[in-house]
Amino acid sequence: MENIEFQLKFNYTYDYILPDIRIYVDDDLKMVTQNQEHCKFWHECDFSDHVLRIERTGKTNKCPEQTVELKQVVVDGIDIRNILWIKSYNENYWPEPWATQQREAGKTLEKYLEAELLFGHNCTWRLPFTSPFYNYVMDWLQ
């Protein structure tokens, strides 16, 4: 078991309706935020598989443009930018009727996008990792 510090940095753009962000490690809800640029929390991880998960909601068809960008993730003091670019993925919830229109036009909408850190619409972003975290980083390098 290890107690790990997570630091996440976001950038938001919106007109007047804020996007909602919920951050989880596995099934533990760690933070709920709307406009907080820097988020910091600790989580006790047993030495096994885990998932850092961000649920981005709040975008409806009536809501003007809004985006959330995940700018940085620091875990256990390590900026894991390169790991995000390879290991993270985003589950998209394409809006209707836009999604149907795209499909009818012959376009394929991918449900999962790797390394997507700019959340234009509602989505669930995930980063699977293992604990001990230092070991995960070193195994990733190998």
Place this chain on the structure above:
Amino acid sequence: MTYDINKVLPKIQTVSDKYILGLKDKWFQDTHAQVTWKEYVPQAQEWFLSSKLVDLHGTEHFPYVDVTCGNTQFIESFVLKYGWDGFQILNREYAYYGLMGKHGVELEELEPNKPMIITLPDFITGEIRWEWNEILRIAEERNINLHLDFAWTIMARNISIDLTHPRIQSFGISMSKLSLNWNRVGLRWSRQRTMDGITILNHYYKTDINTNVFSCGSFLMNHIDRDYGWNTYGALNKDICEKLNLKQTKFVHCVHNPKQDDHGLHCITPLLVKHA
């Protein structure tokens, strides 16, 4: 026996005696078996913690043990992790930091959430810092993680430290202060292993990590008693202090001279070596 007070010096020297120098010659002249990293770790752990004069209570809370090339690496790995401005030290710390422009603060100035490295015993008084309990209280209040540099415990006695305090995150011990700077070896114990230079070194290179250095460390441990300093020079230290009206400290080679106003440590190494 009479002793020359002029040989009590303000500059501290390690005890480089015939026996220790002889081991150095023996290491370079003879052939020796290779000692792997895997063999060195348990031997060194047992050796460092086997002192009858220094009681480190609660080492079982530090299950992650890494090899180091002495406590300088323990310090540098810590600094590499947190950055030069990312950690703090107290006033009257080991000169290493001051030489590079890092200055200490008083207790009340300690910043919250900023890790701190502390040398114990400190090298100004030769004692555990008088404010140790206060340090622990403040560390708890302000969430300051503590990393303990025990390099000098190798020459010390009458030390008992409770390591169970949850803010104590790691500690390092090394053989170097036994006048073994020519082969710096040590260990670092961590409550929770985190990424830094020592972790990387131990992870990637453990199959053949500094085998020469650790083989020599093992050789030295086989030939030097953990409490060598006090067991060899304790009686002489006492006699020198009595005859010259000096005050004993926790270090076998350092004393206080009540006639001096500086309250700092003074070195009796030349007398120990000459009269042994």
